[in-house]
Amino acid sequence: LAKTTQPISMDSYEGQEVNITCSHNNIATNDYITWYQQFPSQGPRFIIQGYKTKVTNEVASLFIPADRKSSTLSLPRVSLSDTAVYYCLVGDYNTDKLIFGTGTRLQVFP
Amino acid sequence: DTGVSQDPRHKITKRGQNVTFRCDPISEHNRLYWYRQTLGQGPEFLTYFQNEAQLEKSRLLSDRFSAERPKGSFSTLEIQRTEQGDSAMYLCASSLPTGGYETQYFGPGTRLLVL
Numbered sequence: 743l744a745k746t747t748q749p750i751s752m753d754s755y756e757g758q759e760v761n762i763t764c765s766h767n768n769i770a771t772n773d774y775i776t777w778y779q780q781f782p783s784q785g786p787r788f789i790i791q792g793y794k795t796k797v798t799n800e801v802a803s804l805f806i807p808a809d810r811k812s813s814t815l816s817l818p819r820v821s822l823s824d825t826a827v828y829y830c831l832v833g834d835y836n837t838d839k840l841i842f843g844t845g846t847r848l849q850v851f852p
Numbered sequence: 853d854t855g856v857s858q859d860p861r862h863k864i865t866k867r868g869q870n871v872t873f874r875c876d877p878i879s880e881h882n883r884l885y886w887y888r889q890t891l892g893q894g895p896e897f898l899t900y901f902q903n904e905a906q907l908e909k910s911r912l913l914s915d916r917f918s919a920e921r922p923k924g925s926f927s928t929l930e931i932q933r934t935e936q937g938d939s940a941m942y943l944c945a946s947s948l949p950t951g952g953y954e955t956q957y958f959g960p961g962t963r964l965l966v967l
Contacts (some may be wrong), residue, residue, distance in 0.1 A: 778958075783963065
């Protein structure tokens, strides 16, 4: 499984766009990229998933460059409720289990 | 509610006691996973089932731990002779792999405190 590296923490203010970049230099051809959000004392919540280029849903966008060695989670106009830990994971359909790192702790200030 | 549910949400026990946790996955999901999470760390994989078959176990899953999914629906995770180091959040996730992608959906977790 490809290892991921992401910043330990980030700060932002309400209303700003937040971009969290994840490095996965050893990503394999069959790997796809998934981001989860986790609040204290709750299970991780699926945010977005993609393989290449750009994916957008109602809560976030995921940008994946052509070489796929990194990805960027973009949260538009964050609010205080977006304060959480964000995990970037690289997974292969055939390897099943998720390998979590320590994630990025995002703090949103008023 | 169609999400993953776990019971109990919290459990306090004394060292040496046995505890059992239950997970009810999303109904049509055939894969079910157990993870453990300690403070400040990401979840760590413990084991997973495809239907009723337990296909993989982490080395974290000592012989004091056992998991079952007897009818391919709900699952139980039992810890025998609990130790203080077992104190953690135990998370369950389920998925239905389709089209080469797999998205795991997590339950709220069971927080275990061993005194």
